Amino acid sequence: MTSPALQTALAYHRAWTGKDLDTAVAYLADDVVCDAPAGRLEGVAAYREFLAPFAERFLIRAEMIAAFGDDTTALLMYDAETVPAESAPAAECVTVRDGRIVYNRFVFDRTPFDEFRRRQAPVRP
Amino acid sequence: MTSPALQTALAYHRAWTGKDLDTAVAYLADDVVCDAPAGRLEGVAAYREFLAPFAERFLIRAEMIAAFGDDTTALLMYDAETVPAESAPAAECVTVRDGRIVYNRFVFDRTPFDEFRRRQAPVRP
Numbered sequence: 001m002t003s004p005a006l007q008t009a010l011a012y013h014r015a016w017t018g019k020d021l022d023t024a025v026a027y028l029a030d031d032v033v034c035d036a037p038a039g040r041l042e043g044v045a046a047y048r049e050f051l052a053p054f055a056e057r058f059l060i061r062a063e064m065i066a067a068f069g070d071d072t073t074a075l076l077m078y079d080a081e082t083v084p085a086e087s088a089p090a091a092e093c094v095t096v097r098d099g100r101i102v103y104n105r106f107v108f109d110r111t112p113f114d115e116f117r118r119r120q121a122p123v124r125p
Numbered sequence: 126m127t128s129p130a131l132q133t134a135l136a137y138h139r140a141w142t143g144k145d146l147d148t149a150v151a152y153l154a155d156d157v158v159c160d161a162p163a164g165r166l167e168g169v170a171a172y173r174e175f176l177a178p179f180a181e182r183f184l185i186r187a188e189m190i191a192a193f194g195d196d197t198t199a200l201l202m203y204d205a206e207t208v209p210a211e212s213a214p215a216a217e218c219v220t221v222r223d224g225r226i227v228y229n230r231f232v233f234d235r236t237p238f239d240e241f242r243r244r245q246a247p248v249r250p
Contacts, residue, residue, distance in 0.1 A: 065218055075191045105214060107233060111162065
């Protein structure tokens with residue numbers, strides 16, 4: 001494996017899908033930007049807040065489908081077995097600078113997660 | 126570019142995002158299987174029916190974010206400017222055999238498309 005960006009992306013991914021958010025966020029630049037389905041996240045604190053419920057409440061296990069990279073970019077697709085959906089695949093395209101992820105385009109289907117949250121929400125009287 | 130799978134994937138992708146579905150489906154195996162957010166599609170007719178509304182009604186233009194491949198697999202991520210959403214990124218991971226796509230794992234967020242359909246639906250009396 002000769003892509004330094006892919007090495008960083010895989011280490012980050014292994015950590016967060018292993019529910020080790022401290023290690024995962026250590027691979028993120030402080031001013032990381034993530035374009036996620038619900039909008040843009042700026043900074044490592046916002047990123048962690050986005051990842052935490054997924055990693056801690058929803059994810060059962062992740063399995064890599066494909067992973068490629070070059071000097072600065074890595075592209076991952078993986079399937080995720082989650083509480084809301086047996087299969088909730090996602091793709092992340094990260095830009096890496098000096099061993100840290102500075103940008104991520106994060107693609108997944110929000111539908112099963114939103115439906116799950118609606119089902120969990122208390123019914124208003 | 127040395128990946129034959131990527132060449133096929135890019136030709137298919139260029140065709141369908143260029144709204145040329147005849148050319149696009151010519152890159153699909155007759156018994157292609159596609160795992161899309163709403164479920165599994167089997168066969169080229171079902172695949173075309175899935176792609177057609179997106180290509181013909183929703184898509185304004187697509188722009189590649191990243192594209193990688195090896196002998197048998199290609200992984201694309203692209204942003205799509207669409208009628209329902211200014212930015213509706215998607216990722217496709219295709220398996221290619223003998224120059225045809227035999228499998229695609231297609232990831233995108235259904236939310237803006239479902240919301241658009243709900244807004245367009247006639248209000249029931």
